[in-house]
Amino acid sequence: MESFSVGMQSFGMTILGLLKSEDVRHALVVVVLAFAASSFVTSILRLVKLYFYDPIRISRIMAKQGVRGPPFIPIVGSAHEIGAFEKSFPESMPLEEHYGLLPTVKTQFHLFFPRFGQRFIYYRGPQVKLVSRDPQFAKEVLSLKYGFFERHPDDVAMLQNIVGLGLDNLTGEKWAIERRTLNSFFYQDVLKALVDDMVSSCECELQKWEEACRLGGAVEVSVEEDLNTISNNIIAHTAFSADREKAKEIYRTQRKYVSLLFESLDSGWYWIPGFRYLPTARNRAMTKLRARFDGLLHEVINDRKKAVKKGDSESYGTDLLGMMLAAASDSTDETAPEFNLASVFNNTKLFFFAGQDTVASALTFTLLQLARYPEWQDRARKEVLEVTADSDAFDSDAISRLKVVGMVLNETMRVYPVISSISKMATKDMQIGDLFIPKGLVMEVPLAAFNQDPEIWGEDVHKFNPERFENGVAQACTNPQAFMPFAIGPKSCIGKDFAMMEAKIVIAMVLRRFQLSISPNYKHHPCHSLLTKPKYGLQLIMSRRS
Numbered sequence: 001m002e003s004f005s006v007g008m009q010s011f012g013m014t015i016l017g018l019l020k021s022e023d024v025r026h027a028l029v030v031v032v033l034a035f036a037a038s039s040f041v042t043s044i045l046r047l048v049k050l051y052f053y054d055p056i057r058i059s060r061i062m063a064k065q066g067v068r069g070p071p072f073i074p075i076v077g078s079a080h081e082i083g084a085f086e087k088s089f090p091e092s093m094p095l096e097e098h099y100g101l102l103p104t105v106k107t108q109f110h111l112f113f114p115r116f117g118q119r120f121i122y123y124r125g126p127q128v129k130l131v132s133r134d135p136q137f138a139k140e141v142l143s144l145k146y147g148f149f150e151r152h153p154d155d156v157a158m159l160q161n162i163v164g165l166g167l168d169n170l171t172g173e174k175w176a177i178e179r180r181t182l183n184s185f186f187y188q189d190v191l192k193a194l195v196d197d198m199v200s201s202c203e204c205e206l207q208k209w210e211e212a213c214r215l216g217g218a219v220e221v222s223v224e225e226d227l228n229t230i231s232n233n234i235i236a237h238t239a240f241s242a243d244r245e246k247a248k249e250i251y252r253t254q255r256k257y258v259s260l261l262f263e264s265l266d267s268g269w270y271w272i273p274g275f276r277y278l279p280t281a282r283n284r285a286m287t288k289l290r291a292r293f294d295g296l297l298h299e300v301i302n303d304r305k306k307a308v309k310k311g312d313s314e315s316y317g318t319d320l321l322g323m324m325l326a327a328a329s330d331s332t333d334e335t336a337p338e339f340n341l342a343s344v345f346n347n348t349k350l351f352f353f354a355g356q357d358t359v360a361s362a363l364t365f366t367l368l369q370l371a372r373y374p375e376w377q378d379r380a381r382k383e384v385l386e387v388t389a390d391s392d393a394f395d396s397d398a399i400s401r402l403k404v405v406g407m408v409l410n411e412t413m414r415v416y417p418v419i420s421s422i423s424k425m426a427t428k429d430m431q432i433g434d435l436f437i438p439k440g441l442v443m444e445v446p447l448a449a450f451n452q453d454p455e456i457w458g459e460d461v462h463k464f465n466p467e468r469f470e471n472g473v474a475q476a477c478t479n480p481q482a483f484m485p486f487a488i489g490p491k492s493c494i495g496k497d498f499a500m501m502e503a504k505i506v507i508a509m510v511l512r513r514f515q516l517s518i519s520p521n522y523k524h525h526p527c528h529s530l531l532t533k534p535k536y537g538l539q540l541i542m543s544r545r546s
């Protein structure tokens with residue numbers, strides 16, 4: 001042992017001696033410079049491959065199979081043409097053209113289907129995207145029969161700051177473990193127990209509207225903001241038992257982040273390699289917002305853990321957060337396969353977004369349609385009054401009997417799908433139907449385009465007609481699988497029943513109390529901001545029902 005340490009000492013002395021020699025120092029500088037140069041060259045080659053070689057290679061493979069698209073413009077892709085077209089739209093579009101959702105929400109479908117036929121490719125940054133009008137093709141992709149699809153790394157990076165690396169961004173074994181763990185919160189008997197909490201979480205905002213009506217008769221209300229607050233209250237309360245003010249701040253911070261992200265995407269700068277890491281004013285603001293957002297979520301989780309540690313609480317509780325903490329191991333390793341504390345954080349982040357903005361979007365457009373079509377407003381209200389007798393004391397049985405409300409919701413999600421497309425990247429070469437799909441090609445499933453297809457919905461496709469859902473989705477169209485507001489397949493929405501229950505409760509509570517019509521100040525301009533949103537909010541005239 002002694003001889004070993006003497007040996008090590010003499011080795012150290014030799015190295016020190018060498019470092020003092022001028023020649024060796026020069027040699028070291030040369031090695032470091034060579035290493036830096038080779039890393040630089042490797043990075044450049046990687047960028048060239050990502051932004052030039054791969055898109056050109058993939059588009060050639062698709063062109064050989066007769067699938068064409070707009071010209072390839074490196075880095076910005078098709079953003080310029082799409083952006084220019086979007087900007088040509090007036091602030092306020094005619095309401096009669098409610099079916100004209102595609103031009104502003106999915107401009108690429110509106111522009112390229114007529115130009116290139118039933119399927120086309122276009123470019124988004126380094127991604128080559130294939131859009132096919134064939135619902136069977138969509139089914140193959142979403143059913144993940146081949147297990148060969150996942151989100152493009154760029155999309156994961158973009159969404160990670162908003163929804164974390166939770167269920168939505170996972171695949172494979174880790175996804176399966178997390179999905180199994182989270183599923184238990186969405187069992188029917190658990191959901192049934194949430195009805196009262198959903199009602200009380202909605203009550204507060206509706207009282208605000210009632211107060212305004214009491215003072216002013218018929219009043220204008222900016223409904224979108226308040227619906228966001230309602231769904232924020234509901235997810236924060238039912239899933240996290242979170243403090244209302246904290247939940248509001250989480251929502252505000254997240255929303256501001258999304259709006260800056262979309263500014264960056266729309267400007268085209270986002271796609272310039274490395275740009276998102278530069279300390280520009282916008283990037284710094286986004287980093288700050290993300291840190292605040294993450295900090296607030298950690299507070300929600302830590303408060304619960306502390307309460308149990310201090311003995312204030314015997315268990316973590318029965319809400320979603322409680323269930324997750326009870327199931328989690330202590331590890332914080334995001335890459336570990338098991339459900340752990342990193343999974344708790346990531347899924348808390350995911351559910352605050354997925355459980356809130358989605359339902360708020362569906363509710364906003366449903367109230368728009370009810371205000372626009374008084375006959376459906378009356379019919380839905382009549383049903384609500386029959387089913388709920390004369391109080392807001394709903395139970396899950398009453399909610400399941402709200403058939404007309406369900407039809408109106410479905411038809412609204414057809415016309416204004418909350419999620420207008422779903423993108424999945426092929427991780428291997430494969431064959432789907434007659435098409436060879438090269439690794440790296442991104443399939444964009446055009447939900448919004450399916451919903452506007454006369455071959456699927458018939459000649460009245462552009463009419464708002466909830467009647468078509470009278471006998472369920474199967475009878476509403478020629479290909480029921482083409483209607484997938486919550487997606488299909490293993491990665492379809494885990495919160496579908498939660499969302500439908502919440503939406504029905506809120507609509508029933510609104511219809512019981514208020515008469516709705518559209519304000520002359522409303523500017524109709526549906527847009528895409530991760531989800532489908534009214535660009536300038538939704539202003540309705542509300543009056544208290546006598």
Ligand code: HEM
Binds near residue numbers: 167168362422491495
């Ligand atoms: C009207 C409301 C909603 C709509 C239209 C909707 C739609 C969707 C769609 C289309 C997907 C698939 C996305 C993709 O594959 O890229 C999805 C996934 C998901 N949704 Fe929803 N959603 C809604 C409400 C909710 C609610 C209320 C929750 C939670 C409380 C929720 C949680 C999730 C989660 C966790 C996933 C990822 C599932 C997985 O990857 O296994 N969603 N949703």
